[in-house]
Amino acid sequence: MALSELRADIIAFRHYIQSERGLAENTVLAYGRDLERFARWVVLVQLPQYLKPTLKDLARYVAFLHEEELAPPSIARHLVALKMFYRFLRLEERADATAVDLLGSPKLWERVPEVLPPTAVEALILAPQPGDRFYLRDRAMLETLYATGCRASEVVNLKLNDVYLDSAFCRCVGKGSKQRVVPLNRHAVAALRSYLVGTPDEGARPAESATEVFVSKSGRTLTRIHLWALVKKYCKRAGLPKTVSPHTLRHSFATHLLSGGADLRTVQELLGHASITTTQIYTHVDRERLKAMHKQFHPKGGNASAPLPPPAPLAPENEKPPAA
Missing domain, CATH: 1.10.443.10 (Intergrase catalytic core)
Structure with missing residues (x-):
């Protein structure tokens, strides 16, 4: 993917929201800066195809915005800008609706951190x-x-x-x-x-x-x-x-x-x-330790794969229970 192609799409998008959507100049400038950050990230992580991002790709971008130490309102604006950008690409028949739908998915915020052994x-x-x-x-x-x-x-x-x-x-x-x-x-x-x-x-x-x-x-x-x-x-x-x-x-x-x-x-x-x-x-990423702690300290932790002991025999029907 050539960076020049992505930058050309961003320029076309800015012209679209300014001339056809009539957005204020400050809004156009802010969205442009947000998308320039996205373009830099695409180059940084060598995203192979920006026209068809996956949920994992977008979650990585959200993580990058957090690492840039942006405030939550600023991160939200970046995602709004990206969502509008992909809507524009869909209108231009350069991208399908999948990217727009993913950007509206709650799962985008439910990230489990990536951990190395x-x-x-x-x-x-x-x-x-x-x-x-x-x-x-x-x-x-x-x-x-x-x-x-x-x-x-x-x-x-x-x-x-x-x-x-x-x-x-x-x-x-x-x-x-x-x-x-x-x-x-x-x-x-x-x-x-x-x-x-x-x-x-x-x-x-x-x-x-x-x-x-x-x-x-x-x-x-x-x-x-x-x-x-x-x-x-x-x-x-x-x-x-x-x-x-x-x-x-x-x-x-x-x-x-x-x-x-x-x-x-x-x-x-x-x-x-x-x-x-x-x-x-x-x-959430350390479940094995939790299982080991449960096994060690719970009175009935034991081995989950071991067979359960047979139930105690029932008392004969004519036998009276012991007195209290």
Whole structure:
């Protein structure tokens, strides 16, 4: 799919809603910006056919909007713009009604997070190899993402003054400028040390740089889009699905903690969720642990596949029950 084709459709759509629908200029500009974001996402995830998106494709786009830290009203407007765009494409006989129907489906919001098994996470983290241009930086970024469960924006904005390697923790600034302290495991500490003291030839941090931890070769701050592109690059190298994103490591971090026995409140605090309701989505992907806990602690947990004991024999009809 050529990007030029999608951009041509967006231009035609803007002309349509302005000239034929008579929408206000500000509305036309806002919808145009929303669809430009969609076009960038299509290129980022290499969507093969934007004219026939699936529910899974659209759910991935909704996840991307959340990762961009857009407010709920802004996300809703993006989806309205996309729905109008696909209605226009249907009028032009370039797309069928399926996309419009999917954008109105409640299932679009009922997303179960994608989670990688620990072996796949390890493969992704080990994908940057010595000899790569930014080997030390990229390995440290991936280790930090998984060790902390931070959002992409929190990782790229992480300041040197907020990293305490001797004490193995970092201070993250999340949504609403709320701060939280997150531990760093020994793998992340080792990777960060190597990145901060290594040589530029290995992809270490340049001496003259911005205040952020992770920077470009010229010392400039990275963006969320840079981080997305890096994860996609190493996913391809590790043979992982194209759907994996920086947020997948955040989901995996939370799920693996719950699988290991962490309680929901602790995971909520580590993720920086304002409400535990948001954290509860991870309980849906850890059913095996729930079954194991039930089996261990319920008086009649036992083995669900084991045959039930035979019922106790009934007392003869002429036998009186024992006195109370």
